[in-house]
Amino acid sequence: MMFPSKSLRQQSLCRGSGPPYPAVSPPYHKHWIQMAVIILIISCWIPLTAAISLEASPRSSPTTETATLLIDTRIPVLINGYWQIMSAEEHRQLVRRQPGTQTFTVDVSAATDTASTTSTVATGPLPTPFDGALAANFSGDDGAGTCLNFINSFLDDPTFQACYPLSMLLKGSNSFFQAMRSLVQITQVIETSCEANKTSCTEYLNDLAEQLKSDDNCGEDYQKQNQVVIQAYKGMTSYEELYGAGCLQNPDTSAYCFVTAVTNLTTSSNVYLYNLPLNSSLPTSALPACDYCTSETMKIYNAASADRTKFISNTYVSAAEQINSECGANFVSAALPEALPESAAISTAQAPSLLMLSILFMTVLHWIR
Template identity: 45%
Template sequence: MMASIAPLLHPACSSPEPSQRRPNAAVRYHHKPWIDKSCVLLFFVLVCLLSGASATRLAAPIPTETLEVDLRIPVLEQGSWVTLSPQEHELRRLGKRHTFDPPPVTTTYKISALTITEASTTTTIPASPLPSPLDSSLSTNFSSKNGHSPCPTFINSFLTDPIFKQCYPFSLLLQGSRSFFEAEKSLVSITEVLDATCAANSTFCSLYLNDLAKNLTKPSTCGPDYQLGNSVVVQAYMSMIAYQPLYSASCLRDQDTNSYCYANAVTNLTTPANVYFYFLPLNISLPGSSIPTCNGCLERTMAIFQAASANRKLPIASTYVSAAKQVNTICGPGFVNDTLPNPITTSAGIFSPVPSYWLLIALLTASAVNWFG
């Protein structure tokens, strides 16, 4: 390599030809180097340059092949296979779409609401919201003849009678009505009951229920059970003949609040004794421990019962006096009249101011006086 580089050096750095050498006069043991220092320095520079170029060629990166792995997932879509990226596959799996997909079209339908009523093959009468008389007492045993008991049939017949429903007697609600007992727990509900029973024509209903009481005690209906003291029959009979006084008493209103006196009494849990007076017309005596509230409602209620006791056939005639004396003991002497009025009775048990035959005699006497006068 040195031999190849030498010709390229400066002429001064080359060895002279033998013919061109200058003859020396004397040969010395030591002679001057034939290569100049500048030539050495230049040679060193060239060697460094050539070494750097070789090193650069050796350090160049060796070209390699890149192995690309296809991570796309094949998916069968509409009969053909398509490849999806893992992200796209995950989005579709979750039911999402790309942002460049067209937005879904939403169609809104208005559906009319329909009320479906189940067809019924039987005709049913809707239950009345008002309490029903004798709704918990018809399970009592009744007498029967030849395997037939006419009394329950008769009771059911008048309970479903439209005339009886129109009268809606308060007297038959006091005993043997579970629904009436529930209605008494609320001032609103008991007021609704009293509004309904007080809307009846008391004159007509009094005649109707007195006639119904006669039919109840006939041998062909509930007469045998009445004679045996059947509680349902006896209570029904007492309630029918006590319709008029209990109608008048239950429809009284408090003069200060205009609410029903009975409604106030039955909802007053601190003084329940005032309720007991409404059972006097049903042949139920006043408990001896009763301490009533001495108010206007009690005074007017007792006045109604005192007038009704003129009919000695009514149960009130046998329960009024002891109750009135007890009231006067608590409320003061003379608070109520504790004596019975003059007796006035009729065969039907309905109030009549004067017997008809006394009226006939009075008319004949007046006529005779005018004739002979």
């Protein structure tokens, strides 16, 4: 009786009774899983980092874009804190209710060159933003829509009124321009503005600016470069630097630099300095005084321009060069400071997502090793 050889028995035991099958290499199978996981993680990582980079990039100035606007002949008028749209005939027939008289006691000795202390009484309400009849041409079936509602809402907000932003008065406030004719009234305006908490008001107005651009509020009008909406946006986002410049005082006279600029004809060119944060360039004919107020105001602007998303970063350099041509090469810094890192612009909503993805990535790498 013959028995199969040892080699034939081994082959029979390995193959079994069925047909032969190729052996699967465990290392190769594991390597394939590792590659698939890494590719999946990378495909999730790239869109997130691209979105963050796009969000962190400096926003372009809205005034550099051009758009064709349709002119609405109706006139929006602020009546008792609310905007109303009316025809020219209705506007002519409108009899405004005169506001109640308020009395303020103001020490104006700081705004004069005399050493004596005097007290002056100012009467009348404080200036308010958007109090003129501007051709707004807001979007909406009735010429107003949600944008005007939003504007009326924040104008009535006690928080907005407590901040009393100078940046929102510089453009589009008729009562503010009237107040600049009076030393007493403009001093009262600046004092009221400087009483606000700069930190909390900066946060509030930056958030308000984002709400302004929302499609639920004035997003459509912002895209159409509506004059009122653009002015509002500039004023909200430039609050911090104009608070600093507006509240700056000359240590020799204790006068507010802004008050001196708008009431003293010898330094009339200094008025243009306060338009720089609103994306308005210094006129070529303007020759600001080579004094403490000019120097310190430009220092405030230089520090603010480190945030390249601010409008002052667009207008600072040319203004500084123009001032130095009159006051000397090193009177003010003519270069922008180092830009804030882009990572500082990542929102608090994005940061946790990025952190969680990073942790997941490290965990998977440790698992597949």
